[in-house]
Amino acid sequence: MSTPEATAPTALAERVGRSEPRKDAGEKIRGRAEFSGDVNVPRMLHGKVLRAEVPHARISSIDASAAEAVPGVVAVLLGAELAGFDPYWGHAIKDRPILATERVRFQGEPVAAVAAEDEATAEAALREIVVDYEELPVVGTIPEAIAEEAPLVHDGPLRPGLFHGLGKLPEREGNVCYRYRLDAGSVELAEAEAELTVEGEYEFPAVYQYAMETHTVVADFGDGEITLWASCQHPFLVRAEIADLFNLPIGRVRVIVPYLGGGFGSKSYTKMEPITAALSWKAGRPVRIQNRVDESMVTTRRHGMRCRMRTTATRDGRLRSRSVRLWLDTGAYADNGPRVCATAGDAAPGPYAWEAVQVDASCVYSNTGPAGSYRAFGSVHLQWIGELQVDELARQAGVDPLEIRRRNLLRPGQPVRPDGTGKPLDADLVGDVEKAAAAVGWGKPKRDWAGRGVAVGLLAAGAHPVSRASVRMEADGTVEVNVGTTEMGQGARTVMAQIAAQELAIELEQVTMQGADTRFTPYDRSTGASRSTTLAGLAVQRAAADLRERLLATAAGAWGVERAELEAVAGAVRGPRREAGYAELIAERFGFIGGELVGEGEVRPEQGSGSYAEGPVFWEICIAAAEVGVDPETGRVSVERIATIADVGRAINPLLVERQDEGAVLQGVGNALFEEMVYEDGFLTNDNLLEYRVPRVEDMPARMQAIIVENGDGPGPYGAKGCGEGAQAATPAAIATALADAGVPMNELPFTPERVWRRIQQIKEADQR
């Protein structure tokens, strides 16, 4: 994606590169911003879902007659009634029924749904549905899932979904639904010759994204068409999957996206849309389903992982080889597990130049809630492990952790993937990590039980590079940006407006942007993988430049001059002898005050298919440095200082870039220190915010700094590239390396006081022997 041919008429930093206030601040601060749960459609019913009480069972019978008789109930839907469709969905693997029919595979799986005049009636009716279960052996953990003779969570062949994007899906092997392998160079040889070796086994917990707005959908299944108001990040992918599921043309499914109350990946792809649409189909009226938190926790989560890793080096600290075996628990249905697995495999080598690398990553089914996308997936799983091992090798070699990275980090232009495929490195990692280390006082004296650490990683970002946009100028010169990016807090509407204002040389106040309505908004692949500013932003830049050209052409035609003699300046076209505002030109074109001009822009793969293997669009930089303190009496870890690097090429809005990283840091602190979904035999035991603790204001590190690096090396508009995920992968990793520096190397996240205290006792006992 090269930068557009035309040069922007506005000097950089007039619109782009400025910390403009958020376009949506007023609405949100005043409580007027509309979210999916605020949408009210005439005749709308309220839906509730009956969810399985057990993790794995055959359904011997369901009796819903009493529920149907409850006054106020309009429809009760069971899975068997959907047999006329092919009621299985899943963008990666079509393994998930809209409602379970013969078998439930996780506690919380939808078994029936009720639509009633109000929510309380629907809930009451759920209690009248009688389901008899014949329980089956539960596959509750990764070891249970990969054991010989393990019960199978799925036994048929895997059917590929519409958007797995991973070439040909491999056959299912037992409970393994996807496998990623990489073998470059000879690990055997490097390990045999290695002077220094570090190896270990590590565990990463399942965690919950907790977007504060739970999954919420309003569906209206009309005559041969469906309209959805949905809290979804990827409206165009949802549209395609719903059309496929209900045998409708794509154009007869309309997805409207209000503001999202947070996403973080939890609202990527399809979630509650199929069941809400099906319930509306049965009821013949619009239906709203709004999950409770415990329901959203079993709708999607982050993958738990087990990993064995071995890294080798020469005596003087030159890294030689790494071998990784890992298993990701994707729960009862694949969701985005295959892609998470491939991304984890991609992240496993880490950002170093290796002689040899071997990665074997498996995505396994279990009888737990399905796991999908969550900010920085794959990278967050692996970075802390890889970086702990690099630090341990540095200690063995007697080299400073920063120095071992200076010596071994990839340089710009070097291939990132050890097999040489895909995009080479497009960032200055050494420069970045030095900035982060300096910000936490690297090399300065430390207290007892305090440590400092750095962490460097890469995240394959951008997903599939297809985004379109149009920019429409009304007769009065005001501008609407039409682009499918979902505003979920990241500030996309502000950034897109800044880009359009920049290209058109107009004031930011003249530009607005709404959420996607797939009937009118041009196609955008998705809002995730840090892709919006880079790809949708580039489409907006091109669309605005196209609109500018139309304005210039209008003036050239009207004035009988050459296009080359004209320029766009401050909301007007200026020629050698004349100047006219945009509104004046549009009036001249149509002969009265009316009409409009529309510019279009498009981003698509420049070569090949834009597949994952050919990508990524860019490598997102995951770099942080931290200083932690640990209380040896209680095991409590406190993050005293943390600095993150937002290596964004060009910051369209520096304030919003900082906010992205600050938010990612706190989610990373939660992931590192206390967040964990606790499953026992397939039962989720902490499915509420009292027992599943998320960071509160008191958990904020004493000092946190988001450092913006602008090298203009991104493929997006003005050299920009995405951010917002890197800091989340790097934060637990920097906390882990800092804690190891304080004398407490850990191999299991989260680093709860109890785990840390036990580790300290182990270390003390070992020292005494």
Place this chain on the structure above:
Amino acid sequence: MTVNGAPRELVAPARELLLDTLRERLGLTGAKRSCEVQVCGTCTVLVDGEPVSSCTYLTCDADGREVLTIEGFSESPEFAEFERAFTERAALQCGFCTPGFLLTLKALRDAGELRNREDVISGLDGSVCRCTGYKSIVKAAEALVSAPDAARAER
């Protein structure tokens, strides 16, 4: 009860929650539902000036009391200062939790309990924001600590 200064007379079933009354019956959707266990604060409204979690507060308990939601607060003269503090620092992202934070801060300040950073940290303990990492919210709140005299002078 009085809602945002206007008297409201309604018959509420004994188990109806204030959040549902506000959202479903009065169309005041600024307060949001999330955790339902008084942890997140996104459903916060003020009852007689005190912040309450409307997701677990019975409507009948508001009988005869004054309820203030973000829709009412945003009409008041002092709101401009809160809006400016949050807008200038981009102390919001998705905006789902923002009204709860604003009402909590208003209650703290009205009670004279927003005097310094410590007050901000302890006062916002019952408000969760998953997007911002809190730093910008704390800064905005600190601006409300130091600003009141200047702001009162303006009015």
